[in-house]
Amino acid sequence: MYPPSIQKLIDLFSKFPTVGPRxxxxxxxxxxxxxxxxxxxxxxSISNLKKTVKICSFCFNPFEGEAELCPIxxxxxxxxxxxxVIEKETDxxxxxxxxxxxxLYFILGGTVSTFxxxxxxxxxxxxxxxxxxxxxxxxxxxxxxxxxTEGEATALYLERLLKKNLPAGRQVTRLGxxxxxGAELEYADEETLxxxxxxxx
Amino acid sequence: MYPPSIQKLIDLFSKFPTVGPRxxxxxxxxxxxxxxxxxxxxxxSISNLKKTVKICSFCFNPFEGEAELCPIxxxxxxxxxxxxVIEKETDxxxxxxxxxxxxLYFILGGTVSTFxxxxxxxxxxxxxxxxxxxxxxxxxxxxxxxxxTEGEATALYLERLLKKNLPAGRQVTRLGxxxxxGAELEYADEETLxxxxxxxx
Amino acid sequence: MYPPSIQKLIDLFSKFPTVGPRxxxxxxxxxxxxxxxxxxxxxxSISNLKKTVKICSFCFNPFEGEAELCPIxxxxxxxxxxxxVIEKETDxxxxxxxxxxxxLYFILGGTVSTFxxxxxxxxxxxxxxxxxxxxxxxxxxxxxxxxxTEGEATALYLERLLKKNLPAGRQVTRLGxxxxxGAELEYADEETLxxxxxxxx
Amino acid sequence: MYPPSIQKLIDLFSKFPTVGPRxxxxxxxxxxxxxxxxxxxxxxSISNLKKTVKICSFCFNPFEGEAELCPIxxxxxxxxxxxxVIEKETDxxxxxxxxxxxxLYFILGGTVSTFxxxxxxxxxxxxxxxxxxxxxxxxxxxxxxxxxTEGEATALYLERLLKKNLPAGRQVTRLGxxxxxGAELEYADEETLxxxxxxxx
Numbered sequence: 001m002y003p004p005s006i007q008k009l010i011d012l013f014s015k016f017p018t019v020g021p022r023x024x025x026x027x028x029x030x031x032x033x034x035x036x037x038x039x040x041x042x043x044x045s046i047s048n049l050k051k052t053v054k055i056c057s058f059c060f061n062p063f064e065g066e067a068e069l070c071p072i073x074x075x076x077x078x079x080x081x082x083x084x085v086i087e088k089e090t091d092x093x094x095x096x097x098x099x100x101x102x103x104l105y106f107i108l109g110g111t112v113s114t115f116x117x118x119x120x121x122x123x124x125x126x127x128x129x130x131x132x133x134x135x136x137x138x139x140x141x142x143x144x145x146x147x148x149t150e151g152e153a154t155a156l157y158l159e160r161l162l163k164k165n166l167p168a169g170r171q172v173t174r175l176g177x178x179x180x181x182g183a184e185l186e187y188a189d190e191e192t193l194x195x196x197x198x199x200x201x
Numbered sequence: 202m203y204p205p206s207i208q209k210l211i212d213l214f215s216k217f218p219t220v221g222p223r224x225x226x227x228x229x230x231x232x233x234x235x236x237x238x239x240x241x242x243x244x245x246s247i248s249n250l251k252k253t254v255k256i257c258s259f260c261f262n263p264f265e266g267e268a269e270l271c272p273i274x275x276x277x278x279x280x281x282x283x284x285x286v287i288e289k290e291t292d293x294x295x296x297x298x299x300x301x302x303x304x305l306y307f308i309l310g311g312t313v314s315t316f317x318x319x320x321x322x323x324x325x326x327x328x329x330x331x332x333x334x335x336x337x338x339x340x341x342x343x344x345x346x347x348x349x350t351e352g353e354a355t356a357l358y359l360e361r362l363l364k365k366n367l368p369a370g371r372q373v374t375r376l377g378x379x380x381x382x383g384a385e386l387e388y389a390d391e392e393t394l395x396x397x398x399x400x401x402x
Numbered sequence: 403m404y405p406p407s408i409q410k411l412i413d414l415f416s417k418f419p420t421v422g423p424r425x426x427x428x429x430x431x432x433x434x435x436x437x438x439x440x441x442x443x444x445x446x447s448i449s450n451l452k453k454t455v456k457i458c459s460f461c462f463n464p465f466e467g468e469a470e471l472c473p474i475x476x477x478x479x480x481x482x483x484x485x486x487v488i489e490k491e492t493d494x495x496x497x498x499x500x501x502x503x504x505x506l507y508f509i510l511g512g513t514v515s516t517f518x519x520x521x522x523x524x525x526x527x528x529x530x531x532x533x534x535x536x537x538x539x540x541x542x543x544x545x546x547x548x549x550x551t552e553g554e555a556t557a558l559y560l561e562r563l564l565k566k567n568l569p570a571g572r573q574v575t576r577l578g579x580x581x582x583x584g585a586e587l588e589y590a591d592e593e594t595l596x597x598x599x600x601x602x603x
Numbered sequence: 604m605y606p607p608s609i610q611k612l613i614d615l616f617s618k619f620p621t622v623g624p625r626x627x628x629x630x631x632x633x634x635x636x637x638x639x640x641x642x643x644x645x646x647x648s649i650s651n652l653k654k655t656v657k658i659c660s661f662c663f664n665p666f667e668g669e670a671e672l673c674p675i676x677x678x679x680x681x682x683x684x685x686x687x688v689i690e691k692e693t694d695x696x697x698x699x700x701x702x703x704x705x706x707l708y709f710i711l712g713g714t715v716s717t718f719x720x721x722x723x724x725x726x727x728x729x730x731x732x733x734x735x736x737x738x739x740x741x742x743x744x745x746x747x748x749x750x751x752t753e754g755e756a757t758a759l760y761l762e763r764l765l766k767k768n769l770p771a772g773r774q775v776t777r778l779g780x781x782x783x784x785g786a787e788l789e790y791a792d793e794e795t796l797x798x799x800x801x802x803x804x
Contacts, residue, residue: 003265064204176802178781199779301596377601379580395502400578405667
């Protein structure tokens with residue numbers, strides 16, 4: 001129904017996360033309204049992305065610059081005894097905003113819902129094991145996946161994997177469960193409430 | 202917190218309709234994951250958009266081709282006595298999907314919430330008046346704005362504008378109000394329900 | 403887990419429309435907090451309900467008083483040529499609030515999702531047919547069920563039933579479909595939008 | 604618009620927690636439909652409530668029977684060193700369902716949003732202080748209010764009140780904060796996430 005070049009772009013935008021065909025169409029009509037200069041700015045920014053942005057060789061965090069390591073991994077004031085394993089890049093930003101964590105990160109690159117080889121291979125588990133083995137200064141690996149079903153399955157898989165042959169003096173931990181800000185007891189599930197009771201202080 | 206070239210692209214995507222900074226960040230990380238070929242395909246599609254897509258000289262609908270008029274306006278089987286005035290491009294697609302309308306369209310290009318000159322000038326009212334004056338075959342102008350506050354204000358403004366000096370044999374109409382599919386009387390507002398009663402059949 | 407007399411009352415309140423066990427429990431604790439006088443007032447009101455409230459012998463609307471007919475049916479200024487068939491008592495109030503309807507009502511007492519005899523028998527169809535047959539002054543029967551799936555099925559059933567052998571000069575109508583107040587074209591389904599186009603004015 | 608005895612009952616039901624006039628009307632029409640026997644069963648249950656249900660002299664939990672204490676307070680297997688302070692009766696049920704808590708309870712009877720005398724006096728703080736003073740076996744007081752704004756304000760008030768002159772060997776604790784089951788890091792607020800990091804294990 002749309003002309004081919006509009007439909008083509010709708011299809012491409014529809015692959016973006018959270019975007020359906022209706023929103024994709026609105027994106028295209030937005031692009032048709034903005035100026036040539038703005039279009040060029042967008043195209044240049046997309047085109048430069050892969051050129052200027054590098055992936056940190058330790059944690060897989062994207063960054064810019066000449067270095068091998070991202071600013072967090074290169075920051076000598078960070079606590080190298082802590083390694084926080086997260087699902088994706090935005091989780092790093094979310095955790096940094098809390099200002100409560102001073103260790104390093106490792107971006108796993110996804111989650112699994114099953115332990116099938118084919119699924120598990122999409123995660124950076126080989127790289128994670130290698131980092132832990134070659135960095136004896138890491139004393140605690142914090143698995144900070146979501147507490148969704150997929151996040152839990154992934155955490156369980158990682159726990160099994162990492163606890164096997166774990167040298168003395170190193171531990172694998174998980175984020176604490178409990179009542180979030182704003183929650184009412186009445187609507188909390190039993191597991192959350194049980195954790196909130198156990199972790200009282 | 203993000204490297205500059207990522208932040209720049211987050212800012213550009215945040216200007217897209219319905220996109221906030223969090224979604225914009227997900228877009229950027231999506232782009233970082235896809236292949237060079239896919240990036241190029243996206244860039245080419247965006248870049249070609251303004252080159253291949255023309256705006257119909259009658260209805261302002263975007264289309265491709267050598268012609269002056271879009272396929273709908275050029276289609277001799279459409280009923281030239283009907284002109285449906287809509288807010289934006291996607292509304293045309295929405296109405297076409299109903300397969301209940303066989304007339305022509307006119308894309309107004311927006312809505313107004315006030316009748317201030319500065320607001321009203323953003324709409325293509327001059328062009329709309331010109332179309333009606335130079336096309337005596339148009340017998341009915343259907344104002345098909347949303348029934349939101351802004352859409353209603355715009356419809357009211359257009360009605361006043363078009364009904365002034367309207368030649369005999371021409372009329373200005375509005376979309377019918379009533380109960381939508383799935384609605385319960387109990388939750389319908391009084392105006393909707395009153396219209397549903399009046400337009401019973 | 404609750405003491406028996408509390409659990410008993412929770413069970414009874416759980417049968418109320420829209421009430422689940424959690425809300426029912428809150429009702430019981432509310433009752434435990436209010437004064438003896440308030441409890442008595444509630445009990446008396448419930449107990450008086452069936453004593454003081456009668457059901458109109460024409461339309462099944464509940465009312466108080468010595469009369470046979472409810473105030474609406476007894477009101478000589480109402481238009482006796484119109485009979486509006488509604489699902490339930492609250493729909494009558496909803497329609498009265500629009501101040502757009504001046505005819506009489508008939509409360510059907512429910513909806514059906516199938517045309518099975520067992521389901522259809524729960525509706526007051528026999529009484530409805532009887533009203534229409536014995537009141538030749540009724541010229542239009544307006545079926546004003548919800549436009550939900552169940553409401554539509556019920557309307558379809560009634561239409562078939564009433565149109566069979568319908569004397570000349572009498573008609574069966576339905577509430578008009580269209581865009582409700584506040585709706586956007588973009589999110590309207592095709593049927594609603596098609597009706598809005600057809601009922602334009 | 605409704606007859607007085609219906610309107611009266613709508614007004615009374617509208618005072619029930621979470622019930623508005625529309626739901627209250629549905630309750631009344633539900634009562635009009637059920638049998639005389641069912642009405643009587645409801646009236647008897649409401650009327651018996653205050654007669655058969657007693658309030659526990661220790662924890663304010665409602666129960667039935669001859670005893671002074673509710674089944675939980677009377678249960679010799681419960682851990683008398685723990686006292687869990689909760690807002691309302693249903694929170695007790697919610698916590699019992701987790702099967703993770705084996706101590707006693709104290710129902711505070713509400714929350715405060717300010718520390719004004721008039722507000723604070725609605726809570727059973729005097730009784731709470733008395734329980735703690737006369738029961739030296741209580742070693743830990745767990746404040747288990749909601750983590751809503753009001754729940755937090757109440758917890759803060761209680762902490763200040765109870766920690767003043769708290770004898771050695773007794774402590775006041777709070778439920779643990781953290782990620783609830785099903786939560787995603789991305790949508791967690793910074794305080795919740797910070798707590799989840801701190802309480803990792």
